[in-house]
Amino acid sequence: GKPPYDDNNIFAKILRGDIPCRKVYEDEFALAFHDINPQAPHHILVIPKGRYVAFADFAATAPEAEITGFIRAIGHVAHMLGFEDTGYRLLANMGPDSHQEVPHLHVHLFAGRPLGPMLV
Numbered sequence: 001g002k003p004p005y006d007d008n009n010i011f012a013k014i015l016r017g018d019i020p021c022r023k024v025y026e027d028e029f030a031l032a033f034h035d036i037n038p039q040a041p042h043h044i045l046v047i048p049k050g051r052y053v054a055f056a057d058f059a060a061t062a063p064e065a066e067i068t069g070f071i072r073a074i075g076h077v078a079h080m081l082g083f084e085d086t087g088y089r090l091l092a093n094m095g096p097d098s099h100q101e102v103p104h105l106h107v108h109l110f111a112g113r114p115l116g117p118m119l120v
């Protein structure tokens with residue numbers, strides 16, 4: 001079933017401004033900021049502003065404007081930072097088998113070096 005949303009998760013706190021982040025981009029629907037433990041020269045997290053834990057819930061229940069806004073924000077960050085020529089990788093973990101650590105939907109954007117083959 002739908003996982004419950006925890007308003008005390010770390011990204012909820014970032015969205016509220018309770019803890020700081022290194023902001024890359026923000027609009028009505030999404031926030032992008034640098035990952036605190038970067039795995040590539042550029043490692044950015046893009047999150048929707050709404051309270052969603054996982055993709056299935058987001059895709060099934062979010063208003064279309066939020067879905068469009070989130071996807072556009074990811075593309076905008078890639079474009080804005082000039083990753084379209086050299087390339088980049090998007091990755092999103094969902095649930096226990098994926099080792100999702102933060103229960104607020106997020107997409108990782110990796111860029112800035114050859115990333116190698118996708119591991120899984």
Ligand code: 5GP
Pocket residue numbers: 010021022033034035036037038092093099100101102103
């Ligand atoms: P997950 O494993 O849930 O897909 O990824 C969570 C990501 O959030 C990890 O890459 C981790 O480094 C990052 N992260 C965890 N806590 C914080 C924080 O307080 N600030 C920022 N900017 N990133 C965080």
